[in-house]
Amino acid sequence: MKFIGIVGTNADYSTNRILLQYMQKHFGAQHAIEICEINQLPLFNENIVTPTPDSVAQLAAKIDAADGVIIATPEYDHSIPAALKSAIEWLSCKVHPLTHKPVMIVGASYGPQGTSRAQQHLRQILDSPGVGAIVLPGNEFLLGHVKEAFDGDQQLKDAQTISFLEECFTHYLDFARVINHTYRKEAPKLAAKTTWNGVYDVIVIGFGAAGATAARFAADNGAKVLLTDAAPEGHEGGNVRYAGQVVATGSDYDKMLAYYKAMLGPIDLDSDLLQTYVHGMVNMRQYFRDYLDVEPVSYNDTYKNGSRGEVAKGLAPEYPEYEGADTFDLTTVHEGFFDAALWKNLRQHVVDRNQNIDVWLASPAQHLIQDPTTKAIIGVTIKRNGQSVNIQAKNGVVLACGGFETDKQAIQDYLGAPHLAPIGTLYNQGDGIKMAEEIGADMWHMKSYEGLGLLSGMTFATHPGERGKLILAPWPDLYTGSIFVVGDDGSRYFREDEANRHGRLYDHGTWRIPTAQDHPYLIFDQKQYDQFKAAKQLPDPDFFSRLIKADSLADLAAQMQLNPDVLQQTVTEFNSFAKNGVDYSQHRDAATMRAFAAGPYYAVKLESGMLNTQGGPRRNAKAEILNTKQQPIPHLYGAGELGGANANQYAGGSNLAECLIFGKIAGENAAKAKGETTVAPVTTTANVDLGGNDLSSEDSLAGISVGPNQYLGVSEAGIGGQVVVRVTYADDKIQAVEVVKQSESEDVGKAAVEQLPAKMVAANSYDVDAVSGASASSNAIKSAVKNALAKTVHA
Secondary structure, eight states: OEEEEEESOOOSSOHHHHHHHHHHHHSTTTSEEEEEOSTTSOOOOTTOOSSOOHHHHHHHHHHHHSSEEEEEOOOBTTBOOHHHHHHHHHTTTTOOTTTTOEEEEEEEOSSSSTTHHHHHHHHHHHTSTTTOOEEOOSOOEEEOSGGGTBOTTSOBOOHHHHHHHHHHHHHHHHHHHHHIIIIIOOOOOBGGGOOBSEEEEEEEEOOSHHHHHHHHHHHHTTOOEEEEOSSOTTSOSTTTTTSOOOEEEESOHHHHHHHHHHHHTTOOOOHHHHHHHHHHHHTHHHHHHHHSOSOOEEHIIIIISSTTHHHHTTTSSSOTTSTTGGGEEEEESSSOOSSSHHHHHHHHHHHTTTTTEEEESSOOEEEEEEOTTTOOEEEEEEEETTEEEEEEEEEEEEEOOOOOTTOHHHIIIIIOOSOOEEOSOSOOOSHHHHHHHHTTBOEEOTTOEEOOSBTTTEEEOOOTTOOOOOOOSOOGGGTSBSEEEEOTTSSOOSOTTSOOBTTBEEETTEEEOOOOOSSOEEEEEHHHHHHHHHSSOOSOTTGGGGOEEESSHHHHHHHHTOOHHHHHHHHHHHHHHHHHTOOTTTOOOGGGBOOOOSSOEEEEEEEEEEOEEOOEEOBOTTOEEEBTTSOEEEEEEEOTTTTOSOOSSOOTTHHHHHHHHHHHHHHHHHHSOOOOOOOOOOOBOOOSOOOOOTTTTTTOOTTSOOOTTEEEEEEEEETTEEEEEEEEEETTEEEEEEEEEOOOOTTHHHHHHHHHHHHHHHHTSSOOOOOTTOHHHHHHHHHHHHHHHHHHTTO
């Protein structure tokens, strides 16, 4: 079983953290305990609860996926710490992961009480409405006099204390199994036993490019649609929100078919599906005109064949040596990319149909509901407002909830990688695969995934729950000079100067993603450091803060946990290759190699990046999901990266093309009236809180106050959609700029939100330099401030 252990304080040093670490090691052979901190959570503020902060959403997702939660609480002022109370407030406001979750409470204190009063208060809080946790009764583990309880290795010393902790934990395991069997680990429900809480014609699971497309086309074909997504408000959009916004397009059908067959190589793909896919890409420009209401822009004409050719070099086509490559192009909705423009277009088409499409956010689907006789999928169990509800789908269900980029176990099981840094959404957690497996769907392409980024498709190392920083800007200093990359044993494992093709490097006649290492490092010497320092601006402003330094290679190896002999041998070989003009190891261009000089030496930790997975339930050309006998599962459809058609090699823009093409097919087929079910007409119950359309009031500014000399400005150009600012303007000066509404990314976009207002006040102008790496968010804020300032003229 897998548990989350929550350290109930934000203190840097805590004996309760030590207690959890002891439990993690002591019980680790049979059960996994992941320790989570609350020191990154903001203080709860009821006036600012949307969008849910990334740190809260990530903790909630981990709790939701776990079999239970263990909370180690200190006792402050006869109660629990304020930081822990604030965390529980976050976890019971807009998200409710603790509902029906089995919880064990432990605590350690310096005095004899062992946090007894704090534990009693915590039990009452966890039992309150809105929290709804189910706490293990009795079994009160109260570790008093904790200063004397642990030895120098942080192991409990007293055998009787250890025995009692083991007894409590054994009781908790039994308790968790019972609670999970009752509330959370149900088999997929059969329709004959189902009590329905609502009914729609079509349910679409996943609000990304494929889901938005399926929902709008189902609505356009007369269906009342529920579109549900696991991400909270401000984080919906799946991977398209973060993508380049480019869509694969071709001008010649036969050439495009040959090109995609060449990329598939020896991998077989259903011919009808492939032909449908290629036909859609060849007609993509007309699709943009007919359904996205824009005049399509050719990527090649605008960038590759225009004045900015370097931008598009190597992207369209990505495999120029393959037959048919000269027909390949990319299409965008305007002249721009990596700005969420396509996503915002697709989202707006959903918003425009709010009479026929209800959107539920922070509402993950849990199970598909199957007719016991016909095996048709006739509903979905969804976690909504802290409760599991059963919603009937009269005509069809579309699975479009993405892959398993943030499911570490699935990454290890299917991809054989220790871990990968997600570059896109953090809410693709493999839910669709689990639901499809429960009802007997066949799986395909489970080993296929795409990378992107530095060198071989890498990012700088991340912490669990963080997005990897995608850097695509040219950075030759990473592979030119006395510098190379090592894997887990301290030796080189790929050619550093080769441009990756969505994470793939040349490998014996084809292109493959290099084996992901657990702790790869970029290694360089002082001369290379000086080379970095001499650059006017680095693509990563935080580069120097990431470095580790040592006077010798042996000391550097020790800091990286590498074999010093292997690292020394790697440097010796590299120096020999550089001096002799031939890289016999990785065949790097010798002109990019310079021998290492004497120390000091530097290293920066890297991580293989994960753009998206392709694996999931197998589907056909009609977007029907197939069972293990290769027969369609009635009423069940799929689109997008969950069970994507791309395998082996990949061309940029292909996934978004697939989302648009098969999203349309899935939505239209799901909307068709069906008759093959043994379920009686639905009777719904009204004793649950389903809420309304979560997008229905998003454009209202009524709740934002303005005072004297204050003006609101709005821009729709943000990565996350609408950005609203409040500008104070008096005496011909910008006195203050406040960003009062935004859903920009928590990594790069956050820097623009934090830095631009002060720059604008200092310059007394909206026209200031964009924050590096956050041009889209910067431009949205500048546009909103410009909009506010325009109102001062007429005030």
